[in-house]
Amino acid sequence: MMRGLVYNNGILAGFLEKDQSGLYTFEYEAGYHSDPGKPAISLTLPKSVRVHQSAELFAFFFGLLSEGVNKDIQCRALRIDENDHFKRLLLTAGDDTIGAITVKPE
Template structure:
């Protein structure tokens, strides 16, 4: 099982979990969900107590990944397989992201 924490700026928003390859879930943090001043992670993942499940990593997260030559170079440098999307998400934890949401390792 692998996990990454999702933050809205410095505010903990929730957690993305890979239970196994092809079995993913996202859960909002209770405090973030209750805060009316914070947006949902995605229009497809509205704030809810619900645990969202998917056979694929949710597009809002894969859209955070670099593309093309940048992806290949980063994967080579970090020794991550380009087909391991969750591994790439772990790889970009703590890096600047486009938009307000960022990923961090649970231990950060």
């Protein structure tokens, strides 16, 4: 199982996992989830539900990935299969992302 830590402006917001069967799970961190002052990380991942599951990488996280030439460069440099979106997310979305959300490998 691979797992990433999801941060919102540097604050741990939750955990993103991919299990051996390919099922993706995003779970809000308990303290973040219970704090009404902390926003949901996405409209598609509301805090009204603590655990979200999907057969595919959640569209919100997929949107953090590079495309085109940048994707090609990342895949070559990091030796990542271009179709392994989860591994690419964990290895490339930890620092320089558009917006407040970053994802780092655990």
